[in-house]
Amino acid sequence: MARFGWLLYLLLASTLHAAPGTRDGKGSGAEMVRPFVAGSLARMVADRAGKPFILGFWSLDCVHCGEEMKRLKALKQRYPGLDLVLVSTDGEVEPSALAAHLQAAGLGRTEQWVFADPIPERLRQEIDKRWYGELPRTYLYGRDGQVSAVSGLLNDDVLAPWLKRNLTR
Amino acid sequence: MKLPALLLLSLGLALLPAARAHEGHGEAAPRPMAAATPTAKPSLAIGADMDAQGGLWVARVEAGWIKVSVSRDGGRSFSAPVTVNREVENIYADGENRPKLRVLADGTVYVSYTRALAKPYSGMIRFAVSRDGGRSFSAPVDVNDDGEGSHRFDALLADEHGTVVLAWLDKREGAAAAKGGKTYAGSAVYYALSQDGGRTFAANRKLADHSCDCCRIGLAWDRDGTPLALWRQIFGRNTRDFALARLPLAPDQAPEAPQRASDDNWAIDACPHHGGDLAVDARGRYHLLWFTLGSTRQGLFYRHSDDGGRSFSAPVPVGDPERQAGHPALLLDGKRIRIVWRDFAGNRFRLLAMTSNDGGDHWQPARVLSEAVGPADYPRPLMTSRGGLVLWHTAQGLQVLPLDSGEAP
Numbered sequence: 001m002a003r004f005g006w007l008l009y010l011l012l013a014s015t016l017h018a019a020p021g022t023r024d025g026k027g028s029g030a031e032m033v034r035p036f037v038a039g040s041l042a043r044m045v046a047d048r049a050g051k052p053f054i055l056g057f058w059s060l061d062c063v064h065c066g067e068e069m070k071r072l073k074a075l076k077q078r079y080p081g082l083d084l085v086l087v088s089t090d091g092e093v094e095p096s097a098l099a100a101h102l103q104a105a106g107l108g109r110t111e112q113w114v115f116a117d118p119i120p121e122r123l124r125q126e127i128d129k130r131w132y133g134e135l136p137r138t139y140l141y142g143r144d145g146q147v148s149a150v151s152g153l154l155n156d157d158v159l160a161p162w163l164k165r166n167l168t169r
Numbered sequence: 170m171k172l173p174a175l176l177l178l179s180l181g182l183a184l185l186p187a188a189r190a191h192e193g194h195g196e197a198a199p200r201p202m203a204a205a206t207p208t209a210k211p212s213l214a215i216g217a218d219m220d221a222q223g224g225l226w227v228a229r230v231e232a233g234w235i236k237v238s239v240s241r242d243g244g245r246s247f248s249a250p251v252t253v254n255r256e257v258e259n260i261y262a263d264g265e266n267r268p269k270l271r272v273l274a275d276g277t278v279y280v281s282y283t284r285a286l287a288k289p290y291s292g293m294i295r296f297a298v299s300r301d302g303g304r305s306f307s308a309p310v311d312v313n314d315d316g317e318g319s320h321r322f323d324a325l326l327a328d329e330h331g332t333v334v335l336a337w338l339d340k341r342e343g344a345a346a347a348k349g350g351k352t353y354a355g356s357a358v359y360y361a362l363s364q365d366g367g368r369t370f371a372a373n374r375k376l377a378d379h380s381c382d383c384c385r386i387g388l389a390w391d392r393d394g395t396p397l398a399l400w401r402q403i404f405g406r407n408t409r410d411f412a413l414a415r416l417p418l419a420p421d422q423a424p425e426a427p428q429r430a431s432d433d434n435w436a437i438d439a440c441p442h443h444g445g446d447l448a449v450d451a452r453g454r455y456h457l458l459w460f461t462l463g464s465t466r467q468g469l470f471y472r473h474s475d476d477g478g479r480s481f482s483a484p485v486p487v488g489d490p491e492r493q494a495g496h497p498a499l500l501l502d503g504k505r506i507r508i509v510w511r512d513f514a515g516n517r518f519r520l521l522a523m524t525s526n527d528g529g530d531h532w533q534p535a536r537v538l539s540e541a542v543g544p545a546d547y548p549r550p551l552m553t554s555r556g557g558l559v560l561w562h563t564a565q566g567l568q569v570l571p572l573d574s575g576e577a578p
Contacts, residue, residue, distance in 0.1 A: 061289055063382050064438050118544050118564075121493055121513035129491045132462065134439045151462065152407075152439035 029099025029108075035116030036087050041127055044085065048141065052166035053083035055139040057127075059090045060101060062135040064153055069105035071154055076107070079167050087113040089120060089135065142166050212262035213546040213562045216270035216280070219553050225569070226303070227560070228268040228280055233257035235268050235282055237303055244560075244569035253297050253306045259285040261292060261321065264442045265385040265496065267546075269325035276302035279367055281312075281325040281335055290382070292321045294337050298367045312361045314373045315341050319356070322444075324386040326396050333363040334396045334416060335370075336386050342378060355379045355403045358386065360396075360416050376414055377427045379403040383440040387447035387458075391415060391477075399430060399447040399457060408436045411445055411459050413478045428478045431470070433463025448499040450506075453477075456529055458487070458497050458508060469494050471508060473529045485532060488512055488521060500550035500557050500572070504528040507572055509538075509548040509559050518545040520561050522572060538570050 034040075044055070056072060058065040076082055086107065088098045095114060102108055117123050124131050128149060131137055140148040140162045150158050216228040225240040227247070234257060236250035254260075261283040262268070271279040278299040283292040297309040312335050313320040319340030326334040339359040346353035358376040363369060381401035391397045395415045402412035412427035435441075445459030455474040461467065468490035472481045488494025488510050497510035506525040511518055520539040525532045543564035550559045550572070557572035 063290065063440050067438075119513070119518075121518070122516065124493065125513060129493070130462075130467070132441065132443060132460070132493055132495060134437065134441045134443075134462070136439060152437040 029103065030095035032099050033088075033095035033112045033114050036113040036123065037116050038122060038126060040113065040123075045141070048083070050143055050145065051083065052143045052162075053085060053141050055085045055087065055141065057087050057089055057135060057137040059088055059135055060093065060097065061090075065136050066105075068136040068138075068153055069102075069107060073106040075154075075159075076110075079163070082167060085111045085113070087115065089115045089133070091115050091118075091120065140166075213544055213564065214262040214267035215546060215549065215560065215562045215567075216268040217549045217551060217560050218270050218272045219551045220272040220276070221274045223553060223555075224272070225551075225560075226270055226272050226278065227567070228253070228270040229562075230260045230262040230268055230282075233260060235260065235280060235297075237270065237278065237280065237299075237306075239303060244567060251299075251303055251306065253280050253309065254295075255308050258295075258309075261285050264383065265444055265547075266322065269323060271325055271327045272303075273327070273329055275329075276300075277366060278303045278306070279325060279327050279333060280306065280309075281323045282309075283321050283323050283337070284309075286317055288317075288319075290321070290340065291317065291319045293317065294320045294323045294335060294361075296333075296335060296367060296370075300366075312370055312373075313337070313339065313359070314361075314370075318344055320359070322383070322385055324388045324398075326388040326390065327367075328390065328394070331364055331366040332418070333367045333370075334360060334388065336360040336376065336388055336396075336398055336416065338380055338382060338386070338400075339373075339375075340382075342375075353379075354407075356382050358398065358400055358414075360398075362416075362418060364418075371420060374416075374424070376416055376424050377402065377412065380412075381409050381440065383442045384444035387445050389447045389449045391449050392451070392453035394418075397447065397449060397455070399445050399459070401441065401444060401459075402427060402429075404429065406436075407438050408434060408463075409441065410435060410461065410463065411457070413447075413455070413457075430457055430478060430481070431459055431461060431463075431472075431484075432465060433461035434465045435461045435463035437462070443495060446497060446499045448501045448506075450501050450528060451503070452528070454528060456499055456501070456506060457481070458499050460495060460497075469497050469510060471529070471532075482529070487523060488535065492519075494521070496547035498548060498550050500552060500559075502552060502557055505557075507550060507557055509550050509572075511545065511547055511561075517542055518563070520545075520548050520559065520568075520570070522559065524572075538572075539568055541565065541568075 138150045218226045228237045235253035238247040238250040240247045269281045280297045285292045294312040295309040296312050297306045299306045322338045324336045338356040340356050342357045343353040358380045361370040384401040387399035411431040413430040414427040443460040448456045469487035470484040472484045474481045492512040492514045494512040500507040506529045508523045518541045521535050523535045541563035546562040548559045548561045559570050561568040
C-alpha cells in the first residue's frame, strides 16, 4: 500500500509538472498558472528531490522583470534541460494575463505560479524571511542542497558558478 | 476628549468590499480574479490628517473613487464620505501609493493622488481642493504639465499660507532619451509649486535626475520654510541609496545638487518599493528614516543631521529585518520623536513604535502597539493637541491608537 501511494504520488507529481509543457496553444493559458500558497514551496522543493532548479519571482509591473525574462529565455535556450519555475507575485490578476505575458517573453512553456494569499508577507516568510518583496528575486537551488538568493537581475557572478556545478550544456 | 486605548471601528461600508474580496484566498483552487487595475484592487491605503479642532480626516480609495470623511469623536464615527473625483479613475493605491490629505486651520482640504494610465508605470499627478470644510471638492486637475506619461508617487506638502508643494517621480527624461535611442537610468524627481492655495501651479521643475522608480518621496519643511525631500536615488550604475535636496520656492533659483543621505551601498537592478520618511524639528535637525538591503547594512534605520545634511549621526537600526519590519513613519512632538512601523510575525501584522525623548539622541526599546489578522495598511502617525496617535487601517477596521499611554517619560 505504501508503495502504491508513492507511485500514485509520483504519477500525480509528474502529471502536474508535465502540464505546462503539454499546452497546445488552446485556451486562455490561465489553467497553466498554479496558485502559490503556504506550503507550495516546500512541496515544490520536495518534488525535485534534490535536483537543481531556478525559482524566479516576478510581477507584471516590475520595471526590471522584462530584462530578467530576456536573460532567462537566453539561459533556457543555452540549457534546454534547465528546470525553471516562475512565480508571479501579482496576486489578484487574471492568470491568463500572466500566462500571456510569459508566452510573449518566450517563456510560455515554463512552470508558472501566482501568489494566492491576501498577505504576501506570509508567503515571503516561508520563502525567505529576509526577502522584502523586491523584484526580480531569484533562488538558485543546487544539487548540493545549497540555495543562493539574488535580488535584481540575475548576474554571472552568481549564475556562472551555479551553472558549472549543476548543469551541463 | 480622552482617547480609549484601542478603537476598532469601520469607515462605513467601504471596508466591507475589501474584507469580502479577501475571503476564500486560503484555498488553493485557481479562480478568475479581477483585472490587474488599481481600480479593481481593494485597498486599505489611506491618507490622513488632523484639523485644528481635533477632527480626524481620512481619504481612502474605493473602486476608483477618492472618498474623504471626518471623525469628530476621535475615530468612533465618521461623517458620510464626500467623493473627490468627478468620474471614476484608475487610482494607484498599492505598494507605497496612497491618497494624500492635508487639512488647514481655515478648513481648506487638499487631496492629491496618482491616476494610473493604461500603459504600465504611467500615471498623472492629480490634485483637488475643498474650500468649504470638506463639503465639496474642486474637479481634480493634472499637475504634471507634459501630458500623458509616467508620473507617479505623488507627495504633498502644504503650509497655512497658500503654499502647496507636489513632488513626484517622473520618467519624461527617460521617454525623451528613448526617442533618441538612448537610455536613462530610473526616473527624475519633479515638483510643482502653488502659492495661491492650489488655484494655480507654476511650471513643473526638475529637482534631480536618476531617482529610483517606485519608492515614495519624503517631504518636510526645513526650518526656514523651504521644502526638503528625501528619496531613493541611483548613484553610479545601480546603487540605490538615499538622497536629500531642498526644493527652491523662488522660480529663478536653481535646485541645489542632491546630497547623499545614506551610504548603504545597495547595488541592485530592482525596485524596492520601499522609501523613507523625513522630518525637521524646531532646531533645524533633520530626522531621516529609511530602508535598505545594502552591503553595509540591512533593514530600517534612523539617523539625524544638525548641519543640513552635510554630516549625519550613526544609523540606528529600527525593528527586526527577519520580520520584514518596513514602511516606517516619523512623528515629531517637540523633543519627543516617534517612529512607527509594521512587521509580520507568526501569522499577523504588528504595529510597532519606538520613542526618543531627547530629540533622537537616545531611543527606548520598541513596543508592540497592536496586531492585525489579515491585510493591513502601513501606519499613519498624526499629532494632536493631546499628543501623538497612529492610524492603522486593517481588514477589521481603522485602529486609532494613542502613542502616549502607559509610557515612561
